[in-house]
Amino acid sequence: MTALPxxxxxxPDPLFHAQGLRKRFGGVHAVRDLSLAVPxxxxxxxxxxxxxxxxxxxNLMSGLYAPDAGRMTFDGRDLSGVxxxxxxxxxxxxxxxxxxxxxxxxxxxxxVAAFHIHHAIPAWQYVFxxxxxxxxxxxxxxxxxxxxxxxGLEHRASALAASLxxxxxxxxxxxxxxxxxxxxxxxxxxxxxxxxxxxxxLIERIRLLRERGMTVIVVEHNMDLVMEIADRVLVMDYGxxxxxxxxxxxxxxPAVIAAYLGA
Amino acid sequence: xxxxxxxRAGYLIAxxxxxxxxxxxPDSYWRTNLTVCALNVMLAIGLxxxxxYAGQLNLGHSAFYGIGAYxxxxxxxxxxxxxxxxxVCGIALAGAAGMALAMFAVRLRGHYLxxxxxxxxxxxxxxxxxxxxxxxxxxxxxxxxxxxxxxxxGLPAISFVNxxxxxxxxxxxxxxxxxxxxQILRSPIGEALTAIREDEVSAASFGINCTGWKVFAFxxxxxxxxAAGAFYASLVGTLVPDAFIITESFTILAMVIVGGMGTLLGxxxxxxxxxxxxxxxxxxxxxxxxxxxxxxxxxVLFMPGGMAQAARLLRPRFAGLxxxxxxxxxx
Numbered sequence: 001m002t003a004l005p006x007x008x009x010x011x012p013d014p015l016f017h018a019q020g021l022r023k024r025f026g027g028v029h030a031v032r033d034l035s036l037a038v039p040x041x042x043x044x045x046x047x048x049x050x051x052x053x054x055x056x057x058x059n060l061m062s063g064l065y066a067p068d069a070g071r072m073t074f075d076g077r078d079l080s081g082v083x084x085x086x087x088x089x090x091x092x093x094x095x096x097x098x099x100x101x102x103x104x105x106x107x108x109x110x111x112v113a114a115f116h117i118h119h120a121i122p123a124w125q126y127v128f129x130x131x132x133x134x135x136x137x138x139x140x141x142x143x144x145x146x147x148x149x150x151x152g153l154e155h156r157a158s159a160l161a162a163s164l165x166x167x168x169x170x171x172x173x174x175x176x177x178x179x180x181x182x183x184x185x186x187x188x189x190x191x192x193x194x195x196x197x198x199x200x201x202l203i204e205r206i207r208l209l210r211e212r213g214m215t216v217i218v219v220e221h222n223m224d225l226v227m228e229i230a231d232r233v234l235v236m237d238y239g240x241x242x243x244x245x246x247x248x249x250x251x252x253x254p255a256v257i258a259a260y261l262g263a
Numbered sequence: 264x265x266x267x268x269x270x271r272a273g274y275l276i277a278x279x280x281x282x283x284x285x286x287x288x289p290d291s292y293w294r295t296n297l298t299v300c301a302l303n304v305m306l307a308i309g310l311x312x313x314x315x316y317a318g319q320l321n322l323g324h325s326a327f328y329g330i331g332a333y334x335x336x337x338x339x340x341x342x343x344x345x346x347x348x349x350x351v352c353g354i355a356l357a358g359a360a361g362m363a364l365a366m367f368a369v370r371l372r373g374h375y376l377x378x379x380x381x382x383x384x385x386x387x388x389x390x391x392x393x394x395x396x397x398x399x400x401x402x403x404x405x406x407x408x409x410x411x412x413x414x415x416x417g418l419p420a421i422s423f424v425n426x427x428x429x430x431x432x433x434x435x436x437x438x439x440x441x442x443x444x445x446q447i448l449r450s451p452i453g454e455a456l457t458a459i460r461e462d463e464v465s466a467a468s469f470g471i472n473c474t475g476w477k478v479f480a481f482x483x484x485x486x487x488x489x490a491a492g493a494f495y496a497s498l499v500g501t502l503v504p505d506a507f508i509i510t511e512s513f514t515i516l517a518m519v520i521v522g523g524m525g526t527l528l529g530x531x532x533x534x535x536x537x538x539x540x541x542x543x544x545x546x547x548x549x550x551x552x553x554x555x556x557x558x559x560x561x562x563v564l565f566m567p568g569g570m571a572q573a574a575r576l577l578r579p580r581f582a583g584l585x586x587x588x589x590x591x592x593x594x
Binding site for chain 2: 062063064083084085086088089093094096100101102103104105109112113114115116117119121125126127128129133136140176177179180
């Protein structure tokens with residue numbers, strides 16, 4: 001295919017921009033020639049049938065995979081060759097579809113560990129713990145506790161992460177990602193396995209994050225959730241761009257309906 | 264987690280125990296055994312830093328031990344470098360070797376890292392054995408002198424020919440190493456290392472540079488082993504490559520596992536137990552190695568968290584027992 005895929009017009013000065021992304025696993029084109037532009041302070045949803053390449057796209061964005069072709073910029077900065085841990089420092093955080101908590105650590109310790117890039121201690125105080133160390137130590141735990149309150153897990157702070165029920169594990173993943181204080185948050189299927197009340201809480205929290213100026217990219221299967229919170233929706237199919245627009249435009253688009261209903 | 268006052272009390276008790284031990288054991292046989300205990304403590308906590316905290320399966324710890332011993336000794340005997348400078352060089356070289364191994368092996372995980380580090384230990388042992396012009400190979404290096412006496416103004420010089428003083432020196436360094444590792448592990452560095460052990464992918468997503476911190480962990484852990492090596496040479500007085508054969512790595516590993524990986528105090532207890540136990544079992548003659556092996560197997564089978572796990576399990580029981588006694592007494 002030589003023709004360029006049809007693309008929605010890019011918003012001016014996007015926070016995240018990708019052009020011609022391609023990723024192949026053996027013979028499978030997980031992502032091909034995908035371009036997208038994520039506007040600032042918005043909730044941007046990525047949807048598509050199973051195997052559409054949504055998670056692969058997220059892994060490319062967070063730096064877990066290197067793309068075979070294409071380039072990405074974050075806040076105008078080229079991300080080529082920037083490893084995952086450097087992207088976190090730039091302000092890009094994520095949660096995982098398959099939950100990846102530090103299972104043998106406490107809930108609070110999980111969040112504290114995610115503060116890594118925000119410690120402000122002179123190097124020698126890593127060995128000789130002084131006043132700056134004590135201040136930083138207390139601040140990290142205070143901030144972590146605030147995040148646990150934000151996701152509703154404050155009563156679980158000292159429990160082992162592995163002992164939490166599934167829904168709470170998802171919320172802990174969210175709290176950890178927020179501990180890096182990201183400007184762009186990628187959440188991979190946050191509602192999977194949550195009950196109705198938990199989904200409500202999640203929706204409300206994600207909205208609150210946008211109000212605070214964060215940009216959130218949500219990969220999600222739960223269509224109700226997407227339609228309720230997303231400002232823009234990108235629809236993928238077979239690793240490719242299918243459509244991009246507002247939730248109501250997506251719902252009305254015949255190509256999207258065909259992809260979902262297999263008509 | 265212990266309170267800082269509890270920890271301070273712990274350090275004071277350890278210092279007091281170190282001060283008293285040579286007075287309780289006046290004979291040089293037991294004093295030397297105690298000094299070997301202190302060496303093994305250094306080896307065990309260094310390995311635990313890499314294995315129990317950063318989660319890197321390192322089977323090459325004997326190599327760092329050997330590099331520290333040979334580097335410091337050769338600097339003294341060949342180049343006439345003063346002991347303490349050679350000591351620091353031995354530590355630096357062992358640490359550098361650890362970092363180099365980590366840099367090469369950083370893409371390897373679990374079993375693959377274990378094999379790569381094991382191979383490294385084999386290579387180091389073979390080099391020590393076969394580079395005869397430098398190390399005198401299997402003939403070994405003899406007549407290595409203990410550290411030079413330390414002269415303090417107004418006091419008689421402290422001679423390390425005295426086995427009690429030698430114990431104070433090595434045990435003091437073991438305590439210092441423990442303090443250093445403990446401080447590092449209770450800082451955000453400890454949080455980063457544990458995060459890497461638990462899940463590298465999500466650690467990286469929080470901005471933790473997994474490669475960098477693994478190299479750091481190997482550097483610190485092997486530097487502590489290098490210090491133990493430098494002391495070993497001056498304690499024993501002779502150096503042969505077979506002291507650093509790969510089975511030594513497994514002995515250190517056993518100390519860490521029996522004591523309890525991922526705690527610092529556990530491997531200290533493991534090192535002491537596995538050094539003293541074979542000596543205490545000497546009365547059983549050839550049977551002692553069988554008993555030793557059986558004890559090791561039982562621990563791994565029934566207490567995979569080691570002595571640290573046993574302590575955690577027993578603590579509430581003791582607390583319950585004490586409460587019961589107090590209650591009975593009141594009744």
